[in-house]
Amino acid sequence: MTLQQNEMIVQDFEKYMRDTLQRNIPFTLENFTAFATSLINFYGGSNLISTSERREAALVLVRSFNAGVGNRITQEDLGQIADLIISDSTIDYSLLNPIFSL
Template structure:
């Protein structure tokens, strides 16, 4: 994965975090998983990442989420969360719209 791809992923995560903060939306693990699943699938479908980069993207998003909650999630659990994210092929465009409208 390129540096530009990693920056894009982190920037999109940060945009979504700013959106949830601005509108006082709880950013739960469930909401994060829906967001991350949708973003990974959007990136893959748009050829912004390759199929082989889906797991790495999910891990980067999971690590970003974990950093935001004080690194309370273990590395093993982050790996399981990333596997869960890439196991789902859905895209919820309503959860992605805040990052693409800014």
């Protein structure tokens, strides 16, 4: 992945985090994985990342989430969460609309 792609992913995660705080949405792993799944699939469908970059992009998101919760998730679990994110092909635009309208 390029530096530009990495920055795009981190910026979109930061928008998601700010939006959840502003709207008092719980910053939970379940909510995050639904967002991350939709975002990764949107990126892939828009050719912003390639199929081979999906896992790496998911790891960037998961590491960002982990930092947001005080780095409580182990490295092994981060990989499993990234694999879970890329195993799902759904896109929930209601989760993505707030970050793209900011």
